[in-house]
Amino acid sequence: MTTQPSDTSGQSIFLTLARFREVGITVFIVLLMILVSLRSPNFLTLDNFEDILLNISILAIVALAQTMVIITRGIDLSVGSMIGLVAMMVSFVLLEHPEMSPWLAVLLGMLIGCALGCFNGFIITVGGVPPIIATLGTLSVYRGAVFLYSQGTWVNAFEMPQSFKLLAKGTPFGLPNLVIFAVVIAAIIYYFLNYTRPGRDIYAVGSNPAAAQVAGIRVQRTIFMVYVISGLLCGLAGVLWASRFEAAQTNTALGFELQTVAAAVVGGVNIFGGSGTVSGVLLGALLLGIINNALTLVRISPFWQLAAQGSLILLAVIVDSMILRRLQQTLSGRKTA
Amino acid sequence: MADHILSMSNIYKNFAGVRALQGVAFDLYPGEVHALLGENGAGKSTLIKIITGVHQPDDGDIVLYGEPVKFDDPRASQRQGIAAIYQEPSLFPDLDIAENIFVGRQPTRAGGQVAWSQMYHAASELLNSLGVHLDPRTKARNLSVAQQQMVEIARALSVQAKILIMDEPTSSLTLAEVDDLFRIVNQLRDAGTAIVFISHRLEELFELADRVTVLRDGAYVDTKLISEVTTESLIQMMVGRQLSDLFPKLDVEAGDIVLQVECLSRDGAFQDVSFTLRQGEILGMAGLVGAGRTDVARAIFGVDAITGGRVIINGQPVTINSPQQAMRLGLAYVPEDRQHHGLVLPMHISHNITLPILSEFASQGWLDTGQEQQSATEAATQMEVKAAGLWQRVRELSGGNQQKVVLAKWLATKPRILILDEPTRGIDVGTKAAVHGLMSQLASQGMAILMISSELPEILGMSDRILVMREGRLTGQFSRTEATQEKIMLAATQAVEQV
Ligand SMILES: Nc1ncnc2c1ncn2[C@@H]1O[C@H](COP(=O)(O)OP(=O)(O)OP(=O)(O)O)[C@@H](O)[C@H]1O
Ligand SMILES: [Mg+2]
Numbered sequence: 001m002t003t004q005p006s007d008t009s010g011q012s013i014f015l016t017l018a019r020f021r022e023v024g025i026t027v028f029i030v031l032l033m034i035l036v037s038l039r040s041p042n043f044l045t046l047d048n049f050e051d052i053l054l055n056i057s058i059l060a061i062v063a064l065a066q067t068m069v070i071i072t073r074g075i076d077l078s079v080g081s082m083i084g085l086v087a088m089m090v091s092f093v094l095l096e097h098p099e100m101s102p103w104l105a106v107l108l109g110m111l112i113g114c115a116l117g118c119f120n121g122f123i124i125t126v127g128g129v130p131p132i133i134a135t136l137g138t139l140s141v142y143r144g145a146v147f148l149y150s151q152g153t154w155v156n157a158f159e160m161p162q163s164f165k166l167l168a169k170g171t172p173f174g175l176p177n178l179v180i181f182a183v184v185i186a187a188i189i190y191y192f193l194n195y196t197r198p199g200r201d202i203y204a205v206g207s208n209p210a211a212a213q214v215a216g217i218r219v220q221r222t223i224f225m226v227y228v229i230s231g232l233l234c235g236l237a238g239v240l241w242a243s244r245f246e247a248a249q250t251n252t253a254l255g256f257e258l259q260t261v262a263a264a265v266v267g268g269v270n271i272f273g274g275s276g277t278v279s280g281v282l283l284g285a286l287l288l289g290i291i292n293n294a295l296t297l298v299r300i301s302p303f304w305q306l307a308a309q310g311s312l313i314l315l316a317v318i319v320d321s322m323i324l325r326r327l328q329q330t331l332s333g334r335k336t337a
Numbered sequence: 338m339a340d341h342i343l344s345m346s347n348i349y350k351n352f353a354g355v356r357a358l359q360g361v362a363f364d365l366y367p368g369e370v371h372a373l374l375g376e377n378g379a380g381k382s383t384l385i386k387i388i389t390g391v392h393q394p395d396d397g398d399i400v401l402y403g404e405p406v407k408f409d410d411p412r413a414s415q416r417q418g419i420a421a422i423y424q425e426p427s428l429f430p431d432l433d434i435a436e437n438i439f440v441g442r443q444p445t446r447a448g449g450q451v452a453w454s455q456m457y458h459a460a461s462e463l464l465n466s467l468g469v470h471l472d473p474r475t476k477a478r479n480l481s482v483a484q485q486q487m488v489e490i491a492r493a494l495s496v497q498a499k500i501l502i503m504d505e506p507t508s509s510l511t512l513a514e515v516d517d518l519f520r521i522v523n524q525l526r527d528a529g530t531a532i533v534f535i536s537h538r539l540e541e542l543f544e545l546a547d548r549v550t551v552l553r554d555g556a557y558v559d560t561k562l563i564s565e566v567t568t569e570s571l572i573q574m575m576v577g578r579q580l581s582d583l584f585p586k587l588d589v590e591a592g593d594i595v596l597q598v599e600c601l602s603r604d605g606a607f608q609d610v611s612f613t614l615r616q617g618e619i620l621g622m623a624g625l626v627g628a629g630r631t632d633v634a635r636a637i638f639g640v641d642a643i644t645g646g647r648v649i650i651n652g653q654p655v656t657i658n659s660p661q662q663a664m665r666l667g668l669a670y671v672p673e674d675r676q677h678h679g680l681v682l683p684m685h686i687s688h689n690i691t692l693p694i695l696s697e698f699a700s701q702g703w704l705d706t707g708q709e710q711q712s713a714t715e716a717a718t719q720m721e722v723k724a725a726g727l728w729q730r731v732r733e734l735s736g737g738n739q740q741k742v743v744l745a746k747w748l749a750t751k752p753r754i755l756i757l758d759e760p761t762r763g764i765d766v767g768t769k770a771a772v773h774g775l776m777s778q779l780a781s782q783g784m785a786i787l788m789i790s791s792e793l794p795e796i797l798g799m800s801d802r803i804l805v806m807r808e809g810r811l812t813g814q815f816s817r818t819e820a821t822q823e824k825i826m827l828a829a830t831q832a833v834e835q836v
Binding site for chain 1: 389391410411412415423426427428429430431432436440441443445449450451453
């Protein structure tokens with residue numbers, strides 16, 4: 001009954017590589033970067049990279065929230081609508097109180113997001129509605145609320161206080177605040193998922209819900225929690241979105257849920273639950289960012305952009321699963337049964 | 338003896354029309370091993386799930402440490418010092434061994450931070466004390482059935498419970514592992530832990546138990562000291578009648594060679610396995626769990642690819658790349674891991690049974706459901722599946738009855754060559770005799786049977802010839818007359834060179 005790996009050095013490199021789940025997507029990113037930089041000299045510049053990071057920061061935050069939901073075998077389709085609603089509400093409050101501190105705006109946004117997430121969690125755990133249906137419903141409800149709240153109007157850049165615009169774009173620490181927000185959030189989530197019991201419970205619940213119940217884990221509470229966290233982070237993302245784009249419109253973040261799911265899945269999160277890592281999702285978000293950036297840089301016709309984007313994402317997933325399967329096969333071939 | 342630690346009386350439990358428990362009583366003293374015995378579906382697992390709060394009784398009283406209690410969920414019972422190993426696998430495939438052991442109770446540092454190194458350390462120690470040498474960082478999905486079982490045992494032991502419940506912990510373990518487990522159970526008993534133990538292997542009860550309570554069809558039969566009972570009287574209490582013949586093996590004249598395996602290898606699993614199987618023959622395959630027997634069966638059936646050697650069926654060399662191909666060649670394989678490979682748990686019994694032979698009932702794209710039902714009924718009756726009806730979902734069946742459905746399913750394909758992997762694991766004595774009788778009967782009708790089993794009495798009682806495997810190689814081959822328990826154990830455990 002031993003599965004102790006024997007210690008030849010070549011083999012142990014292999015083992016370490018195989019344990020590193022993100023190897024496939026990393027390879028793909030590097031290949032893509034080489035290809036794009038051959039076509040476009042502007043790609044490998046610091047400015048361009050800052051631009052990419054700025055573009056994926058909000059995506060990374062929300063994709064990480066989405067990841068926690070997916071790990072529990074759920075999905076949150078309402079993230080785009082939550083971001084839109086929070087962006088709109090906070091912007092309207094800022095119209096009334098331009099002197100308000102941007103941090104208060106962040107707090108307000110997160111409170112609203114938290115309430116929206118609680119509602120999602122409530123329908124799913126207490127109401128027993130499957131997550132995909134529940135959040136499909138609130139996707140429309142929350143987006144509808146944006147229209148009702150704004151009466152079809154929007155908030156423009158000139159109406160927003162300067163201090164609020166600097167929330168995302170200011171660079172007191174060298175990098176734009178937005179990127180720092182994403183890094184801090186990612187670090188917190190990494191710690192939460194790997195070093196706290198509630199975080200570990202998320203994996204257990206997704207890996208085997210029945211066993212989790214029997215093992216004394218509060219399954220319903222854990223599921224409720226991930227939707228609340230998702231709401232909280234969407235609240236943050238909504239405020240950051242309004243600050244970065246200096247506007248709140250009725251179609252803010254429309255369709256964003258698909259990008260968050262894509263980033264998570266490309267980053268190796270199992271869509272059937274149970275596994276997924278912060279580093280993987282960050283790489284997934286980075287890959288999406290690089291793809292979008294590259295498609296503009298190499299000047300692909302706008303008619304082709306969407307199709308090219310989708311194909312590249314598919315290709316990434318295929319390359320990743322091929323590399324992974326090869327590694328696993330080699331690995332199991334070496335294991336004594 | 339000290340006072341009761343647990344006493345239950347008049348426990349009733351119904352599941353949507355199924356009367357699982359009807360007025361059952363059960364009690365437990367500290368420092369005793371109390372066995373729970375009964376046929377498949379008698380209500381043993383239901384009773385222990387009521388103790389742990391997975392199910393709530395419809396009626397009845399539970400008194401724990403002198404106080405009446407009512408558990409709403411397993412969490413509540415755990416806090417009161419009750420730990421359990423359930424019959425159905427309850428591991429988390431995506432988590433590693435250490436976390437599977439400590440799930441929900443991971444050791445933490447002062448600030449609530451999960452202390453991984455401490456957890457790995459504790460897991461290693463626990464596994465070592467069980468005689469298992471596994472890297473605690475291995476993901477549970479990569480473990481064999483026996484290894485998974487050991488992890489579940491380690492989980493239950495890690496709690497240091499006052500009451501430890503084990504529902505068929507030994508069914509997928511080998512003798513050495515069972516010995517390790519019993520040694521630990523005895524230590525716990527001496528330290529005052531109360532232990533509830535369920536097993537269909539009566540010899541284990543005589544080795545371990547102090548008292549035994551027998552259930553039959555959800556009703557309470559009796560509780561006795563182990564010194565007051567014999568194998569016969571226990572069987573009598575369980576099934577309500579005497580069982581005459583435990584291994585009803587018929588003598589069958591072996592016919593032509595139907596399956597020939599030559600120097601079969603799969604890198605990392607087994608090497609140079611050669612044997613023949615004749616019509617009407619039951620070929621037993623003995624060995625310790627992990628000896629590579631399941632790997633050989635899977636390779637023959639086309640589940641795993643081979644890396645050397647060949648398979649000859651009815652004189653024709655064949656390459657089998659998929660189970661579908663194997664089935665077309667007249668093979669059937671009943672896997673050991675029924676929850677994962679044998680059954681579709683949310684489907685009805687009848688649909689599970691007819692799954693591999695659906696095409697037989699199809700004409701122009703339509704299913705003849707009447708014929709399908711009839712076929713399923715036949716197979717289920719033959720196997721004595723105990724259920725409310727064939728429309729019941731397999732998930733709701735008792736563990737032993739799930740195993741019977743797996744058998745029924747493959748028998749319905751009417752194979753010429755049948756590979757059985759631990760066919761009677763978790764099956765009660767009465768049905769076991771029925772399964773053995775059926776195997777014997779099928780062989781006499783000309784079916785060739787390869788039977789992998791870790792139970793020596795079964796191997797010795799049922800096989801015409803016996804192969805022994807050890808660490809991926811064939812290490813012994815005996816005829817029915819020359820085989821003894823000692824010879825087989827020797828070949829299975831020591832480095833005897835190829836016979
Ligand atoms: N969740 C459920 N829903 C419906 N019926 C159930 C459920 N659980 C158990 N049963 C039924 O209750 C009866 C008792 O089952 P139980 O699992 O307690 O048997 P058991 O004594 O443990 O048998 P085995 O030896 O096969 O494990 C069976 O008839 C079974 O079909
Ligand atoms: Mg049972």
